[in-house]
Amino acid sequence: ENLQNRLTVADAIAANRPIPPEPTVQTHTDENGKLWQMKRGGSWEPAIGPDGKQLGSPTKNNPVAEQLYKDFVNHPEVKAANDLEVKVKPLADYMISIAKTGKSVNANDAALAKAYLAVTTSLGNRAYTLDKKELSALPNLGDRTGNMASSFFSGKDLTDQTRKEMFGVIKSRYVALDEARQQQKTVITQRAKAKMIPLDQIFG
Numbered sequence: 469e470n471l472q473n474r475l476t477v478a479d480a481i482a483a484n485r486p487i488p489p490e491p492t493v494q495t496h497t498d499e500n501g502k503l504w505q506m507k508r509g510g511s512w513e514p515a516i517g518p519d520g521k522q523l524g525s526p527t528k529n530n531p532v533a534e535q536l537y538k539d540f541v542n543h544p545e546v547k548a549a550n551d552l553e554v555k556v557k558p559l560a561d562y563m564i565s566i567a568k569t570g571k572s573v574n575a576n577d578a579a580l581a582k583a584y585l586a587v588t589t590s591l592g593n594r595a596y597t598l599d600k601k602e603l604s605a606l607p608n609l610g611d612r613t614g615n616m617a618s619s620f621f622s623g624k625d626l627t628d629q630t631r632k633e634m635f636g637v638i639k640s641r642y643v644a645l646d647e648a649r650q651q652q653k654t655v656i657t658q659r660a661k662a663k664m665i666p667l668d669q670i671f672g
Contacts (some may be wrong), residue, residue, distance in 0.1 A: 481563070532665055533670050551593070556581070563635050568582050578620070581634065584614065585614065
C-alpha cells in the first residue's frame with residue numbers, strides 16, 4: 469500500500485497534477501494482539517513491523533500450511549514481483565525527489581537505467597551485476613530508451629524525459645507482476661479454504 473501511494477504521487481508529478489494527500493491508515497488489534505491495517509476497498513491485511521516483515525509469521529507446525537506458503541512465495545511471478553518491488557520503491561522516491569528539486573543523482577540514474585534494462589531485455593537480473601563497461605557495450609537494442617540506458621554507462625546523461633519513460637516502463641512491469649502475485653494469492657487462498665487452513669497460517 470505504501471508503494472502504491474508513492475506510485476500515485478509519482479504519476480501525479482509526471483502529469484503535473486496536484487499531489488494527492490496521504491491516506492489515513494486505519495488499524496486495529498485482534499484478540500491475539502496482532503496489528504492489522506485497512507487497505508483501499510475496506511479489506512484488512514497484516515500490518516508491517518519495523519523489521520520489514522509481516523506481523524505474525526506463518527506457522528511451522530502445520531505442514532499443509534507450510535507447503536501452501538512455499539507454493540506461494542516460490543511461484544516465479546510472485547518471486548519476480550517481490551524482487552522488483554524492492555527496486556521500485558527507491559526509484560519511486562527518486563522520481564518524486566527529482567521532480568521536486570530538479571536535482572539528479574548519478575547513482576540513482578544508474579539504478580534506474582539498470583532496472584529498465586533488467587525488465588526490457590534478455591539480460592534480466594544480470595543487468596544489476598554487469599559493470600559499466602559491459603553495460604555500455606551492449607549491442608543496438610532496437611529500443612531508443614534502452615540504447616539511452618546503455619549509453620548512460622558510457623558517460624551520457626539521462627534527460628528528464630528519458631527518466632520518465634524508463635520509470636513508466638518499470639512501473640508498468642511491476643503493476644503487471646503485482647496483479648499476477650495477487651492472482652496467485654487468490655489461488656492459494658482457495659486451496660487453503662478447501663483444506664480448511666486459516667489464512668493467517670499461510671500469509672501471516
